[in-house]
Amino acid sequence: MTCSANTESLACSRGGSVSAKGIYSALSGAMAQNQRLETISNNLANSSTTAFKKDKQTFSEFVTANEKPPQIMTVPRIAASVESFYDMQGGDRAYVDASGTYSDFSQGALKNTGGALDLAIEGKGFFEVMTPSGISYTRSGAFKIDADGRMITSDGLAILREGTGDPAQRTIQVSGKNVTVGYNGEIYDGENQLGKISLVDIENKDALKKIGNSLYTLKPNYEAAPHVARDLKLHQGFLELSNVNVVDEMTDMIQASRVFEATKEAIKAHDSMDEKLVNVVPKV
DSSP: OOOOTTOOOHHHHHHHHHHHHHHHHHHHHHHHHHHHHHHHHHHHHTTTSTTOOOEEEEEEEESSGGGSOTTTOOOOOOOOOHHHHTTSTTTTSOEEEEEEEEEOOOOOOEEEOOOTTBEEEEESOEEEEEETTEEEEEOOOBOEEOTTSBEEOTTSOEEBBSOOSOGGGGBOBOOSSSEEEOTTOEEEETTEEEEEBOEEEOSOGGGEEEEETTEEEEOTTOOOOOEEOOSEEEEETEEEOOOOOHHHHHHHHHHHHHHHHHHHHHHHHHHHHHHHHHHHSOOO
C-alpha cells in the first residue's frame, strides 16, 4: 500500500502496519509449525532405527516483539502516541519463536535378537567408537567383526575398550568363536578376558550433537567431559529399539498440521483486511 505524503488519515498508516503486524504473528506461527512437522517426520522415518532418540521442537512466545533480540527486530525509540503505536513494525504483537530442538534420551525397549555381538545398554551411557575425526558415541550395539578381528559397528567403526591414551591402541580384537559380555561390559573371547568395553556418559546431554548413523559428538564450546558410566547394565543378545512412539508422533503431526492450516487462514484473513483498507483510504 502506498500513502501520499499529504494524507492525514490515520487509516493510511494503519493500513500499512496493522494487517502487516497480524501477518507477522501468523507467519511466525506457521514457520514454527513447519519446523515442528519436519522434526516429527524425521522421528517417524527413524522409528525402526536401532537406539534412535527422538527429537522435540521447542518454542518461545514473546509477549511483544520488543522482547526479541535487537539483531532480529529493531523497534524505533520514539515518543509514545496513538499514531506511533501503529508504526512499531509489529513490536506490539506477540509471536512465536522456534528456539531449536533437543533429543529425548529416554530408554528404548530392548529386543531379544540372540546375536552374540548384539549389545543393548539399559540405563545411561554410550559406547565409545573411533571415527576418522576422533572419538564419537553411540547407543546402537549392532556390532560385528571385521577381517582384522576387530569389533566394529555396522558402519565399520572400531569399538573401544575402557582406558586412556591412543584410541587406536584400545580397539577390541576377538576371534568371534565364543564372545561373551557381562552386565558391566567385561568382554571375554573364550576364557580370555579382553578388558571392558568403554561405556561413558555425559551429564550435560545438551552438549551432544547428532552426526548421523546413530552417532553423537560433542558440540564445540561446551564444557562437557565424558566419564565412565556406572548406572547401566549391558545386555548381550539384545538391541535397544528407537524410543519413538509412532502413535504419539502421528497425533502430534495431525495437531501440527491443523495449527499450520489455521495460521495460513489467518494470513489470508489479514491479507484480505489489507485489501479492504486500501479500498477505503482516499487517494490524494
